[in-house]
Amino acid sequence: MTRVRAVALSTAVLFLAGCSVPLPTPQPDALPAAMPPALSVEQAEDIVAEVSASLADADAALSVDVPGPRVTGPAATIRSFQYLLVTAGLADALTVIPSGAQTLVLPTTDEWPRTVMVVTEPPEDLQAPLLLTLVQTEPRAPYQLWSWVRLFPGVKTPGLAQPELGSAPVEPDAPELAVSPTDVLAQYVDVLANRDASPYAAAFTADPLRQGIAQTKDAFVAVVGANGTLTETYQPDEAGTYSMATADGGAIVVGTVRTVTTITLVDSTLKIGDQTAAILGTDTLKSSLAITWLSVVAFEVPPAGSDAPIQVLGAEHSRIQVTGS
Numbered sequence: 342m343t344r345v346r347a348v349a350l351s352t353a354v355l356f357l358a359g360c361s362v363p364l365p366t367p368q369p370d371a372l373p374a375a376m377p378p379a380l381s382v383e384q385a386e387d388i389v390a391e392v393s394a395s396l397a398d399a400d401a402a403l404s405v406d407v408p409g410p411r412v413t414g415p416a417a418t419i420r421s422f423q424y425l426l427v428t429a430g431l432a433d434a435l436t437v438i439p440s441g442a443q444t445l446v447l448p449t450t451d452e453w454p455r456t457v458m459v460v461t462e463p464p465e466d467l468q469a470p471l472l473l474t475l476v477q478t479e480p481r482a483p484y485q486l487w488s489w490v491r492l493f494p495g496v497k498t499p500g501l502a503q504p505e506l507g508s509a510p511v512e513p514d515a516p517e518l519a520v521s522p523t524d525v526l527a528q529y530v531d532v533l534a535n536r537d538a539s540p541y542a543a544a545f546t547a548d549p550l551r552q553g554i555a556q557t558k559d560a561f562v563a564v565v566g567a568n569g570t571l572t573e574t575y576q577p578d579e580a581g582t583y584s585m586a587t588a589d590g591g592a593i594v595v596g597t598v599r600t601v602t603t604i605t606l607v608d609s610t611l612k613i614g615d616q617t618a619a620i621l622g623t624d625t626l627k628s629s630l631a632i633t634w635l636s637v638v639a640f641e642v643p644p645a646g647s648d649a650p651i652q653v654l655g656a657e658h659s660r661i662q663v664t665g666s
């Protein structure tokens with residue numbers, strides 16, 4: 342009896358061993374082919390709506406600090422000057438910024454700062470759409486409106502990845518572009534200063550901002566004539582640049598330029614108008630005038646190896662400080 346049980350037990354053990362299932366081997370999750378966007382389309386649309394509502398409150402109070410800092414950088418600087426103009430009696434000085442978006446450029450990154458670019462619906466005044474740049478500086482910080490530019494007539498938005506796929510942020514010194522974002526701004530400043538004599542003049546398409554700055558300076562020179570002196574300086578603004586990749590390997594680059602116009606009069610007077618006169622409270626100057634301008638400029642920069650020119654997509658050019666007597 343004992344032997345029979347032993348044989349039966351031995352047979353059972355062999356049977357179980359033959360039918361045992363191998364232990365599962367842990368399989369790591371497959372890595373995605375590309376990093377997904379840091380925001381969904383719905384989240385981005387909510388952010389645009391929140392910033393728009395905050396801006397409306399700030400406009401009502403004529404202060405970018407009300408109800409909270411949802412406007413920063415060049416946008417805050419330009420908007421604050423526009424509030425001064427409204428206070429001085431120019432009720433139409435505020436740039437209309439639509440809340441509707443027709444194109445979203447969402448970041449594929451797990452780092453900060455994070456950038457979202459938005460092409461708005463056209464404003465109700467039938468002006469061109471705006472390109473907004475929104476920035477989140479750190480985790481849990483709110484996205485803020487960093488800048489807006491008005492797209493130039495006839496300009497086509499570069500080919501962009503679908504927002505569900507996202508676009509990679511581009512570093513200021515990125516080598517994968519024909520010209521790095523930092524160098525784009527420096528070269529454009531040289532073109533503003535030296536016009537067609539600049540070695541970079543042919544690298545950029547012609548644009549209304551460059552033409553307008555040149556025409557304004559020439560008009561001041563003609564008015565001042567031999568009765569004074571005029572100097573004008575240009576430099577990249579300390580706000581820096583923000584850039585997002587385009588579908589062809591290039592980038593949209595948004596940066597700022599600071600221009601200072603200084604006029605000194607000698608035994609003469611100078612008639613001024615519009616915004617400058619509103620801020621100074623007079624339309625006649627007897628000794629001097631200094632105007633600081635801030636230009637936010639958007640560029641389409643081709644990828645490295647391309648011989649295509651850099652296209653200027655749009656700009657916002659505004660006085661931000663005026664002094665004179």
